[in-house]
Amino acid sequence: MLDAHKIKKDFPIFRQKFSGQPLVYLDSTASSQKPQAVIDAVSECYEKYYANVHRGIYQLSELASDAYEASRATVAKFIGATIREIIFTRNATESLNLIAFTWGKQNISEGDEIIITEMEHHANIVPWQQLTAEKKAKLHYWPITDEGRLDLDKLDALLNGRTKLVSLSHMSNVLGTINPVKDIIKKIRKYRSDIVISIDGAQSLPHIPVNVVDIDADFYSFSSHKMLGPAGVGVLYGKAEILESMPPFLTGGDMITKVTFEGAEWNDIPFKFEAGTPNIAGVIGLAAAINYLEDLGMDNVYQHEQDLTAKVFSELLKIDGLKLFGPKDIKDRGAIFSFTLGDIHPHDLASILDEQGVAIRAGHHCAQPLHQRFGIEATGRASFYIYNTDEDIKSLIEGLKKAQELFSL
C-alpha cells in the first residue's frame, strides 16, 4: 500500500497555494508533477558533472557519458529490454513519428494497410494518416464498444494479407481503458507473424508494470514527463533486429561512425537514431524518476490507483446527471475519468473547479476522433497518480456539486 500523504511531501509543488488553497492536481495524464529526487538529479548533473556526451576525452565528459548511458540501462531494465533497444527521443510523439518516418517509409507501399484504433491520441493517429496518404496505403480504425473497449471480435475482419502494421495504445488517455495488449499481440502474431506491432505506452508505463518482452511488442513509445521525469525526453523501445534494419531518422553528429565528402556510415543502434546533442540532464532525471517509481514498486502504484478508482467510482456515479466514459470494470482501467455533467460545458466545470484549487482538464484531450465516436465535443477529465489522496477525491466531488448548484436553472 502506498501512503499518498507521505508521497505528496516528496513533491515541492504541493507546498504552493492556488486561489489561497492547497493544490489538488488531477491532470497527471497530461503531465505529472516531479519529486524532489528528480529535481535534485537534474540540478546535480548541471552542478557536478555536466559536459557533452560521447565526445570528450576529459574526465568530465566521461562522467556525463557514463551517467547518460547508465540512465539508458535503467530504462532498459525497467521495461525488460536490452540497452541497445532504448532510443531517447523528445517525447512519445517523436517516438511514434520516428517509427513512421523510418520503418514506415521503408516498409509501407501502395495498397498496404495499417490498423490503429478509435481510441488513439492524435500522436498515434496523425503520423499514420500522413504516411498512408503519402504512400497511397490504407488506414483502418479498429472500432470500440460503447463502454470504451476494443471490440476484439472486430479485429479479424480488419486483418488481411496487406496488413503491415498495427499501432495501438496500452492505456487510453480519455477512457482509462487498459487494452489487453499481450493477448491482442498473440492473436495478431498467430494470424501472421510478420505484422509489426507498435504500442503507445504514454499512459500505461507511468501507472502499471510493463515488460515489453513479455507482451512481445515490436515498438513501445513513452514520455518521461508523464512518469515523474523531466519534460523533453521520450523513449522508443524497438526490437533490436527491427531497429537494425531501419534507416536513420534525423542525421548529423553522433549517429554516424564516419563522414567523408562523399557520404556517411551509420553508427550502431541505438546511437543511429540519436542525432545531435541529447537532453542529457533530462535523461538523467528520467532515470531518477524510474528509481523513485521502483522504490514504490509498480505493483503498488497500480494497486493505489485501483483503490482510488473504486472510491471515485462510488462517489462520482452518485452525482445526478454525471456521465462517465470508459469501462465500468475497475481492474480493466487506470485512474483516468472523463465525464460530462448535465448540460454544463466542460470548460465551465474546469473553471469552477479551478476557483477551488482543483486542476482538471477540459476539452478533447488530443483525442478528437474518439469524442466524435461518442458524439460529443468535449469532456472534463480528472486523472490521478501516486500523490493523490482520498481528500483529493472529496475536493473533486465537492467542486462538481458546487458547479451543479451554480448552474441549476
Place this chain on the structure above:
Amino acid sequence: MSFDMYREIIMDHYKNPRNFGAIKNADGQATKDNPLCGDSIQITYSVGKEKLSDIKFNGTGCSISLAGASVLTENIKGKKFDEVKNYTDEDFMKDLTVPISPARRKCALLGLRALRQAMDIEQHEN
C-alpha cells in the same frame, strides 16, 4: 478568484440570453467556432441608416461564450458603423464587466469575432 467569473451577470445572460435567435432576411451573418471545445456562435444582423439596427446570436457553447455573445448584442445594437468598427476587444471586456481568466478569453470573445467576420471588419486580435 473566488467565483468572480461566474458572478450573476454571466449566469444571468447564460440562463436568459438576450437577442437569442436568428434574424430572417438578415443583411449579414457569420459563424465562428472554437475547435478546442466545439463552441460555435452565429451572428446575424440587419442595418438601418448608418447603423446596426438589429443583431441576434445563436449557438452552443460554455457559459462564457454564450453570455459573452449575449452581452455583446446588448451593447452593440444601435451603434453606428464606425463605432462598431472601432469597438476593440478591450472595449468589449469592459462592457462585460466580469474579470475573465486568460484561458477563457477566447470563449468570451467568440461572439465579437463572429460579428467582425459577418461585417467584414478586420480582426484586431491581441
